Amino acid sequence: MSHTIIMTGATRGFGRVAVEHILAGSPQARLVLLARGSAGDELASDLSRRGRSVTSIPADLLSLDSVRAAADEVGRRIDEGELPPLRGLVSNAGLLFTNDVTENPDGFEATFAVNVLANHVLIRRLQDRFESPSRIVITVSDAHFGDFRHNKGMMPGPSWKDPALLARISAFPKAETVTAGGIAYSTSKLAAIYLIHEYARRLPRGVDILGYNPGFVPGTGLNRDAGAAVQFVMRTIMPLMALTPLASTQQEAGRHFADVVLGLTPASSGSYVDRTREIRSSAESYDLDREQRLWTAVEDLTRPFTS
Template identity: 30%
Template structure:
């Protein structure tokens, strides 16, 4: 497929300082897109943009470093406010930031199990806060970087923070299932994608070896291209549209998850 010019596009990529997120920024910027580079701290975001310029020859004018620790929902709100003020027209939001659930049950200051908050709740909140900026033009979209492990997950509706029974793999799979379900939320034009097993910090959850983060990022960037027609709410395994877990397609789960997430983030959508 021909590579289209993205010089008129503005994208925000979360978790953009390493791995798939970093390579997604590189590929988008190489095609001319203006990219908001999110990192957990301002120092990490600035260091990533510096590397993109010095190592890959990216035009610094195309990059804007932004910071927010997704383990702190107030920082997510500040991030959204800054984007709305400085970039009121946003074509693409790539919800990529993620973490492996820790060995021990960990709760954020907001009261949420940390992987559920960082991998899903923060993106849910950010997406809805950015609705005024997300374009309704053809090609505008949200791309959730999910995982094939969503198929092993279940959302514990009465105990989403898994206080009663915690497993790091189950907590991670729950967060990825929630992110996949969220793509079917009718309030946003969105898809979710499993970019393949890549050699990132999350590799031990999947296998002993994987493809490069750049190869995984290429599948994400393909879905960011307005020339690529997407099916709203669809799930992609790399370049192929496939059916997600049955739980991710049930209308009842979409509505139930929205209510749960609104409660946990203190946001009324």
């Protein structure tokens, strides 16, 4: 039966690999790409020429106004019959900034805006249009563990604070530094897991939501807004780690990602999937009080874009 799957972060990295596997595994799906600039249109045109059912809607996830407009356009097309029923949302886009002082147009810290608030706006604007069974998959990260076993010293661990502070710049010491940017990133991924737990309690029956951790995947473009030195390391040195058990190739991560989206990897709503299997996320990521406080804060922060 024909259905719609929405996807962010589909134009590069393992997200681009996942697109091919999703379309091959679910040929009846109509894939809607949300992307900034011309990248979405170019990918949709390429896939359509190959007989795939793909369309693109412009969306800049740094702008919550843009996210709201994209979600509303999807809703309009579904309501008017241009798109089949909505059965999936794949939120793969994410950013890592090399500081904690970058604001989005709405005045929020940019990492938190993209990795947390944009997803919330998408889900809240579209939640009434999901038909059962549906699956929402949000890309998370083992950076949220904050230990050497998972991060190999490459990323500082999260530092939880009042969500109202996390949503603004300079939440962490020495906010202009790369370390502060890394803390903002790992903390945003912890926040995403908290919200996944809360969504699982609140979404309608038959609408499942889970987090997918691809592991360390060199060359994804996550650091595309970083400086030249960081870009050089990520482009030339880090890919060598894909030859070790410490990392996944883009092909591996994309294939595993698609399996989660298509339901081929068994996972319950609210769960954390590490590459190919459901496991428990960090001990810190199970905290009902934080989950509920974060939900309330995010609801308040995004109200102008969700109501």
